[in-house]
Amino acid sequence: MSKVTRQSLKLASISVRGIVQGVGFRPFVYGLAVKHNLKGWVYNTSEDVKIEVEGEAEAVEQFELELETKVPPLAYIENVTIEYHPPFGYKNFEIRQSQAQAGKYQLISPDVATCQPCLAELLDPEDRRYRYPFTNCTNCGPRFTIIENMPYDRPKTTMRSFQMCPQCQAEYDNPLDRRFHAQPNACPKCGPQVQLVDNQGNLVTESNPIAAASQLLKEGKIVAIKGLGGFLLACDATNDTVVKTLRQRKKRPSKPLAIMVATVEEAKRHCYVSPEEENLLTSPQSPIVLVRWREDSSVSREVAPALRFLGIMLPYTPLHHILLRDTGLPLVMTSGNLSEEPIARDNDEALRRLSGIADYFLVHNRDIYSRYDDSVAIVEKGTSQLIRRARSYAPYPIRLTFEAKQVLGCGAEEKNTFCLTKDNYAFLSQHIGDMENMETLEHFDSTISLYKRLFHIEPEIIAHDLHPDYLATKYARELGEFGIKLIPVQHHHAHIASCLADNGLKSPVIGVAFDGTGMGADGNIWGGEFLVADYRNFSRAGHLEYLPLPGGAAAIKRPYRTAIGYILTLLGENALNAVIASEAKQSQLASIGQVTEVEIEVIKRQIERKINSPLSSSMGRLFDAISALLGIRGEINYEGQAAVELEMAALSSVIARPVPSEARELDEAISGNNESYPYRIVEDEGIRIVHLRDLLSAVIEDLHQGISKGRISVKFHNTVAQMINEMCHLISAETGITQVALSGGVFQNRLLLRKTVSLLESSGFQVFTHRQVPCNDGGISLGQAVIANFAV
Numbered sequence: 009m010s011k012v013t014r015q016s017l018k019l020a021s022i023s024v025r026g027i028v029q030g031v032g033f034r035p036f037v038y039g040l041a042v043k044h045n046l047k048g049w050v051y052n053t054s055e056d057v058k059i060e061v062e063g064e065a066e067a068v069e070q071f072e073l074e075l076e077t078k079v080p081p082l083a084y085i086e087n088v089t090i091e092y093h094p095p096f097g098y099k100n101f102e103i104r105q106s107q108a109q110a111g112k113y114q115l116i117s118p119d120v121a122t123c124q125p126c127l128a129e130l131l132d133p134e135d136r137r138y139r140y141p142f143t144n145c146t147n148c149g150p151r152f153t154i155i156e157n158m159p160y161d162r163p164k165t166t167m168r169s170f171q172m173c174p175q176c177q178a179e180y181d182n183p184l185d186r187r188f189h190a191q192p193n194a195c196p197k198c199g200p201q202v203q204l205v206d207n208q209g210n211l212v213t214e215s216n217p218i219a220a221a222s223q224l225l226k227e228g229k230i231v232a233i234k235g236l237g238g239f240l241l242a243c244d245a246t247n248d249t250v251v252k253t254l255r256q257r258k259k260r261p262s263k264p265l266a267i268m269v270a271t272v273e274e275a276k277r278h279c280y281v282s283p284e285e286e287n288l289l290t291s292p293q294s295p296i297v298l299v300r301w302r303e304d305s306s307v308s309r310e311v312a313p314a315l316r317f318l319g320i321m322l323p324y325t326p327l328h329h330i331l332l333r334d335t336g337l338p339l340v341m342t343s344g345n346l347s348e349e350p351i352a353r354d355n356d357e358a359l360r361r362l363s364g365i366a367d368y369f370l371v372h373n374r375d376i377y378s379r380y381d382d383s384v385a386i387v388e389k390g391t392s393q394l395i396r397r398a399r400s401y402a403p404y405p406i407r408l409t410f411e412a413k414q415v416l417g418c419g420a421e422e423k424n425t426f427c428l429t430k431d432n433y434a435f436l437s438q439h440i441g442d443m444e445n446m447e448t449l450e451h452f453d454s455t456i457s458l459y460k461r462l463f464h465i466e467p468e469i470i471a472h473d474l475h476p477d478y479l480a481t482k483y484a485r486e487l488g489e490f491g492i493k494l495i496p497v498q499h500h501h502a503h504i505a506s507c508l509a510d511n512g513l514k515s516p517v518i519g520v521a522f523d524g525t526g527m528g529a530d531g532n533i534w535g536g537e538f539l540v541a542d543y544r545n546f547s548r549a550g551h552l553e554y555l556p557l558p559g560g561a562a563a564i565k566r567p568y569r570t571a572i573g574y575i576l577t578l579l580g581e582n583a584l585n586a587v588i589a590s591e592a593k594q595s596q597l598a599s600i601g602q603v604t605e606v607e608i609e610v611i612k613r614q615i616e617r618k619i620n621s622p623l624s625s626s627m628g629r630l631f632d633a634i635s636a637l638l639g640i641r642g643e644i645n646y647e648g649q650a651a652v653e654l655e656m657a658a659l660s661s662v663i664a665r666p667v668p669s670e671a672r673e674l675d676e677a678i679s680g681n682n683e684s685y686p687y688r689i690v691e692d693e694g695i696r697i698v699h700l701r702d703l704l705s706a707v708i709e710d711l712h713q714g715i716s717k718g719r720i721s722v723k724f725h726n727t728v729a730q731m732i733n734e735m736c737h738l739i740s741a742e743t744g745i746t747q748v749a750l751s752g753g754v755f756q757n758r759l760l761l762r763k764t765v766s767l768l769e770s771s772g773f774q775v776f777t778h779r780q781v782p783c784n785d786g787g788i789s790l791g792q793a794v795i796a797n798f799a800v
Contacts (some may be wrong), residue, residue, distance in 0.1 A: 009188060015360040016064055016065060017062060017063065017065070017095040017695060018063065018064070018065040018068045018069075018089070018092065019048075019060065019061070019062040019068075019092065019093045019094065019095050019096055020059075020062075020068050020071075020072065020090050020092055020548055021058075021059075021060050021090070021091045021092070021093055022058070022060070022061070022072070022075070022088065022089070023056045023057070023058055023059075023087075023088070023089045024057045024058075024059065024075070024085060024087075024088050025055065025056045025057055025085070025086045025087045025088075025114075025115070026083065026084045026085040026086035026087065026115055027051050027082070027083055027084040027115045027116070027117045027404065028056070028057045028084075028085065028114075028307075029057065029114055029158075029159065029160045030115070030116075030117050030146070030151050030160045030191065031080050031082035031083045031084070031117050031146060031147070032080040032145075032146030032186065032188070032190075033057055033079070033080060033187070034050050034051075034052065034057065034103050034183070034188070035103075035146065035184065035186075035188040035189070035191060036078075036079065036080050037050045037057070037075070037085070037185040038050065038059050038101060038103055038184070038188075038446055039184060039316055040071055040074055040075065040078075040185070041061055041071065041101040042101060044063065044067040044071050044747050045063055045064075045067060046061040046062060046063035046067055046068065046071055046101060047061070047062050047063060047098035047099060047100055047101050048060040048061040048062050048096075048101055049098070049101065049102050049103070049104050050100050050101075050103055050104070051103065051104035051105060051106055051107060052106040052107070052114075052159045052160070052161075053106065053107050053108070053109050053112065053113035053114075053115055053159065054107075054108050054109040054110075054112035054113060054114055054158055054159055055114050056114065056584070059075075060096075060098075061101070062095055062096060062097075062098050063181045064481040066261065066535040072090065073096075077664075078090060080119055080146070080147065081123075081147055081292070082117060082147055082148075082292065082678070084115075084148075084170035084404075086115070086223075086407075087744045090649070103183055103188075103189075103301070106159040107159075108158075108159060111464050111730065112464065113430075113462065113463045113464040113465075114158050114159065114160075114789055115404065115405065115433075116151065116152055116158070116160070116248075116403055116404075116462060117151040117152070117187070117404075117632070118151060118152050118153060118293075118399070118400045118401055118402060118403065118404055118732045119149070119150050119151050119152055119153050119236045119237070119380065119399055119400055120145070120148045120149060120151065120292045120293075120400060121148060121291075121292050121294035121322075121323075121324035121325075121400065122144070122146070122148050122149070122295065122324060122325060122326055122329060123145065123147040123148035123185065123292075123324070124149075125145065125147070126144060126145055126148055126149075126276055126326065127197050127326075127329060128141045128528050129143060130143050130326050130329060130330070130495045131329075131333075132142070132532065134716045136175070136195060136196070137195055137196070139218070139330055140195060140196050140199070141202055141218065141325070141326045141327035141330060141372070142192070142194050142199050142326065142372075142374065143326045144190060144192050144193065144194075144326075145186045145187045145190050146159075146186055146187065146189070146190045146366065147186060148186065148292070149190070149192050150192050150236055150374075150407075150758065152380070152402070152403055153167075153236050153237045153377060153378050153380050153513055154191075154192060154365065154374070154375075154376070154377055154379060155166060155377060155378075156460070157461060157462065158462055158642065160191060160776060161191065161659045162191045165191050165192070165377075165690050166374060166375035166376070166377050167191055167194070167374065170194055170198060170199055170200065170374075171194065171198060172193060172194070172198050173197045173198035173302070174194065174197075175197075176193050176194060176195050176197075176198055179193060180193050181620065184466075192374075199374075200329070200372050200373050200374035200770055201372060201373060202217050202218060202370060202371070202372045203217055203222050203345075203370075203371050203372070204217035204221050204368060204369070204370055204371075205359075205368065205369050205371060206315040206368055206369070207359070207362075207363040207364075207366055207367055207368065207369065208359075208363070209359050209369075212368065215586075216336060217370060218327065218330050218331055218370065219334050220232070221282050221331065221368065221370045222334035222335040224367070224368055225242060225243065225331075225335050225337065225339065226244065226335055226336075226337065228243075228244060228247055228249065228250045229243070229250075229363065229367040229368060230242070230243045230250065230254055230257070230366050230367050230368075231243070231366060231367065231368045231369070231370055232344050232352075232358055232362050232365070232366035232368070232369045232370070233327070233331070233341075233344075233369075233370045234355070234358070234369075234370065234371050234372050234376075235325060235327070235328075235397060236324070236325060236376070236380055237351065237353075237376060237378065237379055237380020237381065237398070237399055237438075238343070238344055238350075238351035238352055238353045238376060238380060238381070239343075239344030239351065239352045239353070239358045239362065239369075240341045240342065240343065240344055240382075241258065241340070241341075241342050241343070241344050241362070241365060241366060242268075242331075242339045242340060242341055243339065243340045244335075244337050244339065244340075245265075245307045245308060245311055245338040245339055245340045246306045246308055246337060246338060247308065247309060247336065248308045248310050251265070251310040251311055251340060252310055254340065254342075254365070255310070257365040258342070258345075258346060258347065258363060258365055258600075259344075259346055260347050260594070260608055260645075260646075262313045262314075262317060262645055262646065262649070263313055263347075263645065263646035263649075264311065264313075264315055265311050265312065265314035265319070265340050265342045266296045266316075266319035266320065266321060266340070266341055266342060266382065266384075267307060267311060267318065267319065267320055267321075267338045267339060267340055267341065268320075268321050268322065268323060268328060268334035268338070268339050268341040269320060269321075269322065269331060269332065269338045269339075270322075270323065270333055270336075271288055271322070272286055272290055272322065274338065275289060275299070275320050275322065277302070277305070278301070278302055278305040278307050278318065278320065278338065279299040279300055279301055279302055279305070279320055280299065280302060281299055282298040282387060284387045284390045284391075284392070285297055285299050288385060288387060288392050289320070289321065289322050290322065292400065293383065293399075293400035293401060293618060294321060294322055294323075294324040295321065295382065295383035295384060295385045295394075295399070295400065295401075296319045296321045296383065296384045296385070297319070297321065297384075297385055297386070297387065298317045298318070298319050298384065298385070298386045298395070299317060299318055299319075299320055300316065300317060300318075301315070301316055301317060301318040303319070303590055306338075307338055308503035311340060314653050315652065315653075315656055316578070316656055316659055316660070321341070321382065321707070326399075327370075327372075329440060331370075334774060336472065338547065341382075343381055343382075344358060344361075344362055344365075344366075344395065345361070345362075346365070347444065348441065348442050348444050348448070349361070349381055349445065349447050349448065350440075350441055350443075350447055350448050350451040351379050351380075351381055352763065353376045353379050354375070354376070355371045355373075358371070358597070377458075378438075378455065378458055379438075379451060379455070380398055380399045380402075380438055381396065381398040381399065381438065381439050381441075382396075382398060382399050383396055383398045383399050383400055383401050384396040385398055385440075386758065388758060388761065388762070388777075389762075389765075391779060392779070393777065393778055393779055393783070394778070394779070394781060394782050394783060394786075395756060395782055395784070395786075396423070396439045396784060397436065397438065397439060397781055397782060398438040398439040398779075398788060399438070401438075402436065402438035403435055403436075403438070403459065403463075404435055404460070405433035405434055405435045405436070406433070406434040406436055406509060406780055406781065407433065407434075407511065407512075408429065408432050408433065408434055408509060408794070409432075409433055409512050409513075409514055410432070410514075410797070411431065411432060411798050412429035412431060412433070412434070412465060412793075412797050413429065413430075413431055413434065413468060413469060413796075413800075414428070414429065414430050414465050414467050414468050414469075415428070415467055415468070415469045415470070415471060415793045415796045415797055416428055416456070416465075416467035416469070416470045416471070416484075416793070417427045417429075417470075417471045417472075417497075417502075417788075417790065417791070417793030417794075418470065418471065418473070418480040418481065418483060418484045418789065418791035418792065419440070419443075419473075419785070419788050419789035420443075420478070420480065420499065420788040420789070420793070421442065421443050421444075421473070421475070421478040421479065421480065421482050421785075422442045422443075422647065422785050422786035423439065423441075423442065423782070423784050423785040423786040424439075424440040424441060424442065424443045424448070424452065424480060424785070424786075424789075425437045425438070425439060425440055425442070425786050425787075425788075425789045425790075426452065426455070426456055426459075426480075426789045427593065427789035427790045427792065427793040428456075428459050428460065428463065428465045428793070429466065429793045429794070429797060430463060430464075430465050433463075434509060434790055434793060434794065435459055435463055435465075436781060436787075436789065436790050437455055437456075437459060437789070438455070439786060440452050440455065443478065443479040443480055444479075448479075449479050449483070450689070452479075452480070452483070452748045453483070455778050462507060465788070467492060468492065468493065469492070469493045469494075469495055469796050469797075469799075469800060470484045470487055470488065470492050470493070470494050470495070470796075471484075471494075471495045471496075471497050471792035471793055471795065471796035471799075472484035472485070472494065472495075472496060472497065472792065473496070473497065473499055473526075473527065473788070473792070474496050474497070474498055474499065474527040474528075474529070475499075475526075475527040488746060491598030493800065495792075495795070495796040495800070497791070497792045497795050497796065497800045498526075498527070498528070498529055498546070499523075499526030499527055499528075499788065500519075500521035500523075500528075500534055500535075500537045500539060500546075500679065500752070501519075501539065501541055501546040501791070501795060502525050502788045502789075502791030502795060503519070503521040503523070503526075503752050503787070503788065503791060504517065504519030504521055504541045504546070504749050504751055504791065505538055505541065505542075505543055505785075505790075505791035505792075505794050505795050506751060506778070506781060506787040506788060506790045506791030506794075507519070507750070507776055507777070507778055507783070507787075507791075508541075508542070508543065508749060508776075508791075508794070509790055509791070509794045510776075510778050510779060510780050510781050510787070511676075511749075511776045511779070512750075512760070513747070513776065514542070514543070515542065515747070516540055516541060516542040516743075516745060517540075517541060517542070517745060517747045517748060517749040517776070518538065518539070518540060518549070518736050518739050518740065518743070518745050518747070518748045518749070518773075519537070519538070519539040519540070519541040519546070519748075519749045519751065520537070520538055520539075520732055520736070520748060520749070520750050520751070520752075520764075521534075521535075521537040521539060521751050521752045522526045522535065522536055522537070522627035522628065522750075522752040522753075522754035523535050523626070523627070523628050523752035523753045523754055523785070524564070524626055524628030524632075524647070524648070524753060524754075524757060525564070525628070525783070528625075529548075532554060532622065532623045532624065532625065533557070533622050533623065533624035533625070533626060534551065534624075534625050534626070535552075535624060535626025535627055535628050535629065535752070536551050536552030536626055536627035536698070537550075537551050537625070537737060538550035538551060538626045538696070538735050538736075540739065540745065541749075542797045543794050543795055543797070543798040544795075544799075548695055549695065549696065549735075549739045549742075549743075550689075550695060550696035550697065550698065550735050550739065551625040551695070551697060551698070552625040552626070552630065552697070552698045552700065553697050553698060553699050553700060554623040554624065554625050555573065555574050555577055555578070555623065555624060555625075555629075555700070556573045556577060556614075556615050556618075556621040556622070556624075556625075557569075557570055557573060557621060557622055557624050557625060558570075558572070558573040558610075558611040558614040558615055558620075558621045559614060559620055559621070559679045560620050560621070560622055563629075564584065564629075564632075564644075565643065565644060566601050566642065566644075567629075567632035567633060567635060567636040567638065567641065567642060567643070567644065567650045568602075568636040568642035568643070568644045569611055570629050570632050570633045570636065571600055571632075571633040571634075571636040571642075572581060572584060572600060572603065572608060572611050573611060573615055573621070574630075574633050574639055574700070574704060575587065575637075575704065575708075576611070576612060576615055577615065578700060578701040578704050578705075579701065579704060579705060579708075581776050581799055583705075583708065584600075584608075586708070586712075587600055587637070587708055587711070588600060588601055590711060590712050591639070592601045600636065600637065600639075600642070601639075606679050627728070627752075627754050628651060628752075628753065628754055629650070631651035631654055631700075631754065631757075632644075632650040632651060634654060634707060634720075634721075634724050635651060635653060635654040635754060636650060637704075637707060637708070637711070638654070638657070638707075638711070638717045638720060638721070639652070639717070640653050640657055640717060640721075641653045642653055648753065648756070651754070651757065652757075654721050654724070655721070655725070655757050655758075655759050655760070657717050657718045657721040658718055658721035658722045658724075658725055659759060660760055661716060661718020661719050661721065661722055662681065662719075662722060664716070668768060681719070681722045681723070681726070682726060683719075683722070683723045683726060684723055684726040684727040684730055685702070685703045685706040685707060685723055685724065685727045686702040686703060686706060687699060687700060687702055687727065687731060688702060689703075689734065689735065689738070695699075696735060696739075698731060698735070703724075703727060707720060707724065710723070725757075725759050725760050725763060726763065728760060728764075729760060729763035729764045729766075729767050731768065732764050732767070732768070733764070733767040733768055733771055735767060736748055736771075736773060737771065740773070746772065746773055746774060747773070747774045747775075747776065748768055748773045748774070748775050748776065749776045749777075750764065750765075750775065750777050750783070751778065751783050751787070752783060752784070753783065753784035753785065755777065755778075755783045756783060761777065765777070
């Protein structure tokens with residue numbers, strides 16, 4: 009037996025940074041040390057996990073290797089530093105108390121869906137946590153939504169008022185238990201409890217409230233359910249009547265709703281789910297995934313009217329798992345709010361705000377500290393792309409390729425997020441919402457305060473949109489009165505910079521930024537932009553021609569006004585009269601044919617006299633105009649509705665039979681029809697302008713010839729993709745740039761995105777799209793923040 013000498017011992021002092029708190033990292037370290045017979049300690053600080061291990065040199069080296077290669081499933085290591093010192097003579101290995109450090113910060117885990125071991129306990133009649141709706145461990149459960157400050161210890165969470173029973177405390181104290189230092193740890197004896205109340209707050213039952221709520225849902229009632237980050241409104245997704253009632257009460261006439269199903273097998277009964285989509289649905293993040301809707305699904309078409317995709321998610325809390333199994337139905341699960349308001353968070357607030365929507369409330373007494381909507385994602389060519397970044401993604405940061413200043417990007421008006429930068433991180437907030445009321449502004453302000461506190465950021469620079477009337481811009485300017493430097497950032501430059509940061513790029517790109525509205529540097533409305541851009545600068549290399557939006561905001565809400573304005577401006581009054589006559593002759597209930605003569609006269613005067621008819625180069629508005637012209641959607645009640653339904657018309661025309669995957673459908677759409685419309689690119693003072701007269705005239709001619717709306721839509725999508733490809737060729741020939749970044753809400757259109765990427769890549773371009781952050785205005789704040797870092 010060999011003798012261990014002091015000379016053969018090694019002591020390593022280790023610092024680990026990343027998501028390493030609240031994810032079982034310390035018990036993992038403890039188990040690893042015991043496995044290799046090492047002595048020493050581990051503890052949390054405000055910025056890292058510190059470790060000292062002492063033992064035989066070979067064992068210490070093996071420990072160091074496994075520390076990075078066998079981490080717990082939810083841990084993410086950003087950096088490990090190791091120093092070696094003379095042996096100290098530790099007698100055992102222990103987990104020490106956390107230590108707070110002034111000015112230091114630690115990355116925070118987002119909330120995580122229920123893990124399989126916890127689910128097994130939840131469904132086991134012999135387990136003490138059978139049907140307990142707050143079951144969790146270090147591998148799952150609430151994190152960000154219950155944290156008030158760091159380090160992540162129970163007294164600094166909303167679980168501090170629940171004292172653990174002896175059994176839970178024993179689990180919490182045992183380094184080899186998966187609930188070791190699981191801050192939300194609880195059981196039916198000592199933890200939070202659920203109650204069912206009516207919409208006046210009267211107690212319905214304390215006995216098995218989840219089963220009672222399930223029965224009410226089966227009877228066609230609407231139930232508000234307190235979740236991780238706020239309340240969700242639930243109803244039977246197969247019941248046309250109750251879905252319509254929910255829409256009426258929520259004031260959401262046709263914007264798609266999401267559903268939740270109990271298992272992935274059930275999801276496949278309603279949708280064509282690819283392996284990549286299944287992986288995303290069952291991931292620890294468990295977002296809403298937009299998936300191809302099966303024609304034989306029992307889910308009411310009222311859930312997502314006129315759409316071929318369904319937003320679907322799996323249960324991500326124990327309460328959801330119990331509820332879905334008890335009802336045996338797919339359930340609508342939509343944010344607990346009236347349209348455009350923040351999600352309701354607290355019990356009293358929910359009863360006050362949602363009593364006119366929900367019949368009953370399933371509430372509990374574990375407080376939510378930070379509001380948190382569900383995340384929404386798609387899978388495109390095997391890769392997930394976020395449409396809304398919230399639950400299970402925020403507040404995990406985007407890693408930057410440069411050392412950042414402390415900057416706040418205030419974001420846009422719609423789909424608002426904010427972004428704080430520090431060190432190599434961009435902390436992009438969860439989805440805040442549309443900044444159209446004081447409630448959302450208060451949510452915005454309070455969440456900024458939380459992020460500043462958690463990550464010890466005090467902005468020295470604030471970036472904001474050029475538009476002076478945005479609430480986020482006004483917020484920035486108020487702070488600017490206290491001497492903080494303000495950096496105004498052009499909206500579409502921010503889009504492209506966001507895509508650059510999302511992909512870790514630095515060099516200039518050809519940026520294609522297509523959306524509905526963004527204040528331009530010349531005071532007009534931009535939205536069909538071809539930029540040459542990096543973080544520091546941008547130049548406008550091209551854009552769609554300027555056309556009027558008669559009535560301004562009214563034209564956005566009523567796309568037929570945009571269509572009429574475009575026809576009058578580009579083709580004249582005779583062409584408009586011919587369109588109206590053609591529609592009347594074919595007995596079409598098309599949008600333009602329904603407009604009164606009085607309103608048409610008003611539109612004419614607005615354009616002629618330039619009264620409330622701002623000029624716009626927006627691609628989003630062009631999609632709206634074509635949709636209205638085809639009679640698909642002349643008035644909208646949610647953003648992007650006309651364009652979405654135009655895309656659906658194209659997909660419906662391409663595929664005449666059901667197919668087993670969304671990917672095949674889009675691939676067939678790309679390869680099966682290459683017809684397109686004419687357009688002209690004209691250079692004016694060094695800027696290439698896409699003229700649309702020929703395109704609009706050809707679309708109208710196809711209508712006169714009785715060409716189907718779906719086929720016209722396909723040709724239009726082809727035209728836009730070809731337009732992008734041609735413009736990028738022209739700009740590349742001039743600049744030598746062969747990298748293209750696509751950003752803006754228009755690229756949520758999967759048909760257009762895939763056609764565009766296919767054309768560009770076949771032409772030799774390297775194409776970058778969004779992955780970690782949304783391509784819509786939810787990613788604007790990231791772009792603002794990184795641009796401001798290089799502006800001073």
